[in-house]
Amino acid sequence: AAGDDSPAATQYVPDDQWQEIMAALAPLDRLARVMETKWGAGRLPSLVDPELAARFGRAQDKLNDAIRVNDPMDIARRVGVLMRGWEALDAAAMEVGADKVPPRTIGYEHAGRPWLIVLDPVDAGIASRGVSDGAQVVTLAELLEAYKIVSGRIAGVLEAFPGAQIRAPSGARLDDPLPF
Numbered sequence: 001a002a003g004d005d006s007p008a009a010t011q012y013v014p015d016d017q018w019q020e021i022m023a024a025l026a027p028l029d030r031l032a033r034v035m036e037t038k039w040g041a042g043r044l045p046s047l048v049d050p051e052l053a054a055r056f057g058r059a060q061d062k063l064n065d066a067i068r069v070n071d072p073m074d075i076a077r078r079v080g081v082l083m084r085g086w087e088a089l090d091a092a093a094m095e096v097g098a099d100k101v102p103p104r105t106i107g108y109e110h111a112g113r114p115w116l117i118v119l120d121p122v123d124a125g126i127a128s129r130g131v132s133d134g135a136q137v138v139t140l141a142e143l144l145e146a147y148k149i150v151s152g153r154i155a156g157v158l159e160a161f162p163g164a165q166i167r168a169p170s171g172a173r174l175d176d177p178l179p180f
Contacts, residue, residue: 017072024076028063028083035086038100039093040127040135041107042114048092056085102126111168117143 035044045053063078101107101116102123108115114135118124121139128137150166151158158164 017070020072021067021070021075024072024079028079031083031086035090036107036109037105038090039098039107040101040105040114040116041109043101043107043135044086044089044093047096047098048089052088052092056082056089059085099129 036042039047045056059078059082063075063082066074066078102118102120104119105123105127106117106119108117116127116135116137118127118137118139121141124137124139147166154166158166
């Protein structure tokens with residue numbers, strides 16, 4: 001909104017500051033991917049003591065606040081705290097003997113929901129027993145079959161528009177009344 005000085009207000013970020021922010025976030029993104037590959041997307045905080053999970057959540061909130069106000073120095077400091085948080089979660093989960101996701105699986109979060117993509121269907125049962133509540137386990141073969149069905153229904157669109165991607169519809173619902 002015009003004149004909004006709140007931290008959530010969208011602000012212009014100069015290119016040099018943008019590069020500094022992205023550089024500070026890169027090691028955290030890499031570590032988060034490593035942890036989500038090892039434990040599953042969104043799963044690691046649920047494997048540890050609630051107090052440690054809550055501290056990790058607070059650290060995430062503080063980093064998000066620093067990002068909203070585009071403060072590169074605070075972002076860099078908060079990234080360090082959150083990286084130590086990931087390591088503490090990992091160590092605590094290892095200490096209690098929590099089950100890691102099977103090898104050859106991919107932890108992923110899409111539309112706010114954790115997914116575990118299992119490359120080998122043999123591992124699907126093991127993966128299902130180890131995921132947190134709400135996580136969906138799906139095999140790569142299932143995803144490819146779904147893609148085949150969807151892409152068959154929109155035959156030619158992806159070829160006609162190179163670089164196009166299949167995404168969820170936005171805005172209008174499929175059952176909206178016609179506007180005429």
